[in-house]
Amino acid sequence: MKNFVIKLFVGLVICLGVGGCTSQDENFIQSVATVKTESAIVKQYIEDNSYIDVNIKKISHKLAAPKGNEVLETDLLNLVKAAVYRFYSHVQKVDGIYVCSVDSAQDIHVSERVFNFLQQDLAQMNKEISSLKERGKDITHLEIQEGYLNSLLE
Numbered sequence: 795m796k797n798f799v800i801k802l803f804v805g806l807v808i809c810l811g812v813g814g815c816t817s818q819d820e821n822f823i824q825s826v827a828t829v830k831t832e833s834a835i836v837k838q839y840i841e842d843n844s845y846i847d848v849n850i851k852k853i854s855h856k857l858a859a860p861k862g863n864e865v866l867e868t869d870l871l872n873l874v875k876a877a878v879y880r881f882y883s884h885v886q887k888v889d890g891i892y893v894c895s896v897d898s899a900q901d902i903h904v905s906e907r908v909f910n911f912l913q914q915d916l917a918q919m920n921k922e923i924s925s926l927k928e929r930g931k932d933i934t935h936l937e938i939q940e941g942y943l944n945s946l947l948e
Contacts, residue, residue, distance in 0.1 A: 829857070831871045833947045839876035846877045847905035850912075875946045877904050881912040882946075885938045890927075891920045892938070 839846065853874055856866055880902040884895045894916060896902055899909035926933050 829871055830948065831875055832868060835869070835872045836875045836879070836947050839872060840879050843903045845903050845905070846873050846880075846908060848873045848877065848908060850874055850877070850908060877902075877908050878912065879943055879946045880904060881909070882938050883943055885916065887937050891923065892916050 848870055853866060853870055881894065881896065881904070884902070885892050886895070887893075894913065896909075899906045902909070904912075923933065
């Protein structure tokens with residue numbers, strides 16, 4: 795169950811990041827949940843703090859295409875996971891919304907486009923949560939926990 799919640803959160807993060815869910819994006823969510831990366835390399839990117847500049851939006855659309863994960867280089871996916879890890883390791887739930895304590899792309903050694911994409915993703919996620927609450931939906935959104943961050947290393 796814990797693994798399902800982690801994958802659901804990862805899917806929500808990435809789905810919202812590509813501008814809301816469509817049926818194509820739902821396929822993308824399934825692809826992301828099954829895409830394996832090289833955990834040692836992802837960890838290396840995280841730990842050595844090397845600069846990351848990838849087009850996450852473009853990568854997400856490629857993954858949504860049939861056999862998309864076969865088209866993408868594994869290293870691009872390693873970089874995406876490292877960037878997401880760097881960003882979301884600074885996200886906390888404060889007063890019912892997700893807040894990132896990082897002020898700039900330079901703080902986590904990613905490009906402005908990566909940082910902006912992840913910030914927009916977080917803002918969209920908060921917007922969706924607020925919208926559901928306003929409509930009286932009973933939702934539970936989780937703290938960003940070590941389990942979620944560790945799932946990015948798989």
